[in-house]
Amino acid sequence: MVYSNRSDRGHRHLLLFFMILAAWEAGSGQIHYSVPEESKHGTFVGRIAQDLGLEVAELVPRLFRVASKGHGDLLEVNLQNGILFVNSRIDREALCGRSAECSIHLEVIVDRPLQVFHVEVEVKDINDNPPVFPETKKRIIIAESRPPETRFPLDGASDADIGVNSALTYRIDPNDYFALDTQNNREQTSSLSLVLKKSLDREQIQEHSLLLTARDGGKPEMTGTVQLQIAILDVNDNAPEFDQFIYKVTVFENAVNGTLVIKLNATDLDEGTNGDIIYSFRRPVTPAVLNAFTINPNSGEIRTKGRLDFEEKKLYEISVEAIDKGNIPMAGHCTILVEVLDINDNIPQITITSLTLPVQEDAQVSTVIALISVSDRDSGANGQVTCTLTPQVPFKLVSTFKNYYSLVLDSALDRESVSHYTLVRRRASVPRGHY
Numbered sequence: 001m002v003y004s005n006r007s008d009r010g011h012r013h014l015l016l017f018f019m020i021l022a023a024w025e026a027g028s029g030q031i032h033y034s035v036p037e038e039s040k041h042g043t044f045v046g047r048i049a050q051d052l053g054l055e056v057a058e059l060v061p062r063l064f065r066v067a068s069k070g071h072g073d074l075l076e077v078n079l080q081n082g083i084l085f086v087n088s089r090i091d092r093e094a095l096c097g098r099s100a101e102c103s104i105h106l107e108v109i110v111d112r113p114l115q116v117f118h119v120e121v122e123v124k125d126i127n128d129n130p131p132v133f134p135e136t137k138k139r140i141i142i143a144e145s146r147p148p149e150t151r152f153p154l155d156g157a158s159d160a161d162i163g164v165n166s167a168l169t170y171r172i173d174p175n176d177y178f179a180l181d182t183q184n185n186r187e188q189t190s191s192l193s194l195v196l197k198k199s200l201d202r203e204q205i206q207e208h209s210l211l212l213t214a215r216d217g218g219k220p221e222m223t224g225t226v227q228l229q230i231a232i233l234d235v236n237d238n239a240p241e242f243d244q245f246i247y248k249v250t251v252f253e254n255a256v257n258g259t260l261v262i263k264l265n266a267t268d269l270d271e272g273t274n275g276d277i278i279y280s281f282r283r284p285v286t287p288a289v290l291n292a293f294t295i296n297p298n299s300g301e302i303r304t305k306g307r308l309d310f311e312e313k314k315l316y317e318i319s320v321e322a323i324d325k326g327n328i329p330m331a332g333h334c335t336i337l338v339e340v341l342d343i344n345d346n347i348p349q350i351t352i353t354s355l356t357l358p359v360q361e362d363a364q365v366s367t368v369i370a371l372i373s374v375s376d377r378d379s380g381a382n383g384q385v386t387c388t389l390t391p392q393v394p395f396k397l398v399s400t401f402k403n404y405y406s407l408v409l410d411s412a413l414d415r416e417s418v419s420h421y422t423l424v425r426r427r428a429s430v431p432r433g434h435y
Helices: 010-021 090-096 289-291
Strands: 030-035 045-046 065-067 075-078 084-086 102-112 114-124 139-144 151-154 169-172 178-184 190-196 207-215 223-233 246-252 261-263 277-281 292-295 299-303 315-322 331-341 351-357 366-375 395-401 404-409
Touching: 030 045, 065 075, 075 207, 090 114, 090 277, 102 351, 114 395, 139 151, 151 331, 169 178, 178 207, 277 292, 289 292, 289 315, 292 315, 366 395
Parallel strands: 030 114, 139 223, 246 331
Antiparallel strands: 045 084, 065 102, 075 084, 102 114, 151 190, 169 207, 178 190, 207 223, 261 299, 277 315, 292 299, 315 331, 351 366, 366 404, 395 404
16 A cells, blocks of 8 residues: 655655655666575675666765565675675575576665666576485395396485486496386486396395495586395285386365375285285385375375475375285385476565655656565466556556566646545456456
């Protein structure tokens, strides 16, 4: 809401009067810089004053200041030389997670006269995170009757970096019995499996110990390891099998508690207890999966639990195993990729960066009254926001940058006719957010 209080007089009124009479010049365009993450304090980013066409000597008198929404004091400007520099530790992974693009948006404001500039500082990824496996040791139980080419799923490593710095390759110690197989899919997840190359003989070798190593693509590369302890057992020569190795399903983020996601159906060729199957999440289970889903051990039904939020997590990878009740249990495995679908459940957020009140009756047309920014956490059309004003008012909104607007005077004011205006946000009944 924007309004003018006709009782607001005195010194504040006079000060604002002279500010409005000053020349208004709106900053145009955008300056781009880049800086590697983890740069030391004082690292040079750019000659911001020079690039904006400002004299260093006028920075202090003109009240030069920098606003960075949500990013604190990561970057700062030396007012003595007009240089933008790194002020505190920038952790790209903490700032943007696994997003391919990561930038800090700065809004540079100078007064006398008022100017606004937009500066984008791209944060470059460095290879500062090694691959990490969920466990340091992994115990695998394999019946000696399993035939060659049988696959045993492994938990791959994760790397907090992006791009080539997070591109992982795997290898295991050379041996006669096992090989690695990695399959990538369009969801950018990988299925890592241990493949049996030749028949096992428990009487010859009761346990195999192999070191699994993950290497990233950074320079220099970083590695992570897990020790595979493979125990060889007898008996129960048929394991439960799923009809697919990977299932892909979708669920809306507003799904109610207990919504059925998928009903799994593994089969076992054995009879009696050797063919009875118990379903469970394969360990280790991530907290995200435990908080969002449950699995019925008897029916294989996976249902929602708690609240899903597309803005927090868009894709869940759930590893499931089906274990029979044989004297020496055998297991089948599958992976369910659950895609969370967005709904329009977040209202646009409006922030007024700078506000000039009250407005003088003789203010010139095109005088900037306020600087406004809007945002919406939803995605796609649900996250696209436009701004409108109450009709028949002498103001208009001018888009100065993506999701940034200036509220400017559109026609002459007449205080004797109207002493104040109330500008109301309006929401339109359309699928995408509209304010």
